[in-house]
Amino acid sequence: MPEKEPSQAREDKGTNSTGAVTTGKSLRADARRNRERILDVATKVFATEGLEVPIDEIANRAGIGIGTVYRHFPTKEELIEAVVFSFKQRLIEKAREMLEQDPGQAFFHFLSLIVREGTGNKALIAALARSGADIRRPLSGISLDFQNALGELLNCAQQAGSVRNDIQVTDITAILFGVMRTLEYNDDSGLAERILLVVRDGLRGHC
Amino acid sequence: MPEKEPSQAREDKGTNSTGAVTTGKSLRADARRNRERILDVATKVFATEGLEVPIDEIANRAGIGIGTVYRHFPTKEELIEAVVFSFKQRLIEKAREMLEQDPGQAFFHFLSLIVREGTGNKALIAALARSGADIRRPLSGISLDFQNALGELLNCAQQAGSVRNDIQVTDITAILFGVMRTLEYNDDSGLAERILLVVRDGLRGHC
DNA sequence: AAAAAAACGGAACCATTACTCCGTTTATTA
DNA sequence: TAATAAACGGAGTAATGGTTCCGTTTTTTT
Structure with a gap:
């Protein structure tokens, strides 16, 4: 009698080039939902x-056990990465779209966009912090992509x-x-505007 | 027979208008030293x-018991305040001195000074963070003094x-x-210079 | 120098949080 | 629908770090 073998060689979860987890078909229905x-x-x-919220809290609010959270995201770090990933992805997309505009406009519009979206979104701020805090550490994955997108806008401008x-x-x-860090504790959009004004003029340079 | 009474009414520790603890004569010799x-x-x-260093660590390095630290500074917060206080005090003094110079110079020199001193000094950064993070919260004590000193320089400029x-x-x-927060993780003084350049030009305004 | 007061030291306590383990439940398969 | 595999849930573990408590030591007073 032939040995039992996994009925269907289920495809494994893999990671694509950008680092995102490709949600293959291999997950059970409830698992994917969760x-x-x-x-x-x-x-x-x-x-x-903010990112300091404990995992338990997230599990509770999701109405899901802690263990389940950890099965999907083995460390808190990985959960954060996953969240941050999509934020950056969206921004990169926006950056690409903006390349169509006038170069100067594009660059400054992009800055405005980030500031606007970042105001009041601690996760986004953290996302940027992760690729901007220590500029000496070489980037990789999505953070590098983001930097490149920003770099392209800058170059053109x-x-x-x-x-x-x-x-x-x-x-x-x-x-x-x-700027983001400043706005983290000040969701006043007036302040955001004024700071942006200063940065903008400063970046244009030589008065 | 008369009741025993404290031999000498020792003067109590008090706090002066700025919030600093006035080290009166009331402390025992070893206590003052510690x-x-x-x-x-x-x-x-x-x-x-940085401020995240645990109290135990500080006690150890000082060659002093944890309990002793806590007797002098009932909470970690109070120890931090005490440290931060002297940093701000020094800056305020500098600001006053600078008022002598040409108004424009004075203001920008002061900014440079802060950035220079702040680069690599996490406590100073935290000190400024404490009075700059949430600008809606009304300030008091030394933080207010600092803001006023800065305000005066700004006004003149x-x-x-x-x-x-x-x-x-x-x-x-x-x-x-x-700016401080940015420099917290990047003690590269080149970066500091360039950021300062942008801020300076931005603050001068209308190109 | 003895008594009283002040200060010391650090073990123990408590709260927080990331993470593990394993008995139970649910989905899938045959 | 019964067997099997996958996933679930949450009590328990471990590490960290602020704070307290109290027996011991040092300074000051008489």
Whole structure:
């Protein structure tokens, strides 16, 4: 009698080039549902309350056991990464779209967009912090993609003379990081506007 | 027979208007020595390693028991306040001195000074963060003094036309906070220079 | 120098949080 | 629908870090 073997060689979860987990067909129905739900809740909670919210809290709000959360995302870090990933992905997409516009406009519009979206979204701020905090650490995956997208906008703007030349992408990331951090505790959009004004004029340079 | 009474009504520790603990004569010799030592060590450790360093660590490095630290500073918060206080005090003094200079110069020199001193000093960054993070919360004590000192420099600079007029002190505090935070993880002074350049030009305004 | 007061030291306590383990439940398969 | 595999849930574990308590030591007073 032939040995029992896994009835159908289920395809494994894999990771695509960008680092996102490709949700293959291999998950059981309830599992896929739960995974989705966790991600949903985590995204909202992280955005409104910050990354320090304990996993238990997220599990509770999702109406799901802690163990389940950990099966899907073996560490808190990985859950955060997953959430952060989609935020960055969306921004990258926006950046690409903007490349159509006038170079100077594009760059500054992108900055505005980030600031606007970031105001009041602690998860997004953290996402940017993760690629902007320590600019010496080489990036990879989605963070690198993001930096490249931003870099392209910057380059174009510089070539068009809309942004000073003595500035690099990493400087922008760093500045962005600072602005975000400031806005983390001040969701006043008036402040955001004024800071953006200063940054904008400063980036144009030589008065 | 008369009841025993405290031989000498020792003067109590009090707090002066700025919030600093006035070290009266009431402390025993070893106590005063220890208090000083704790403050010294804490200042250095907080500066180089940040405020997250546990109290135990500070006690150990000072060669003093944990209990002793807590007798002098009933909560970690109070120890931090004490450290932060002296940093701010020094900055305020500098600000006053600078008022002598040309208004525009004074203001920008002060910004440079803070950035220079802040680069690599996590305690100082935290000190500024504490008065700049949430600009809606009304300040008091030393933080208010600091804001006022900064405000005075700003006012003069604005009246002299060296700084744009659509900006308030709290905006400066916020910007400063952001810059500091950025530099917290990047002690590269080149980056500091470039960011300062952008901020400076941005604050001058209307190109 | 003895008594009283002040200060010391650090083990123990408590709260928080990330993460594990395993008995139970649910989905899938045959 | 019974057997099997997959996934679930949450009590329990471990590490961390702030704070308290109290027996011991040091300083000050008489």
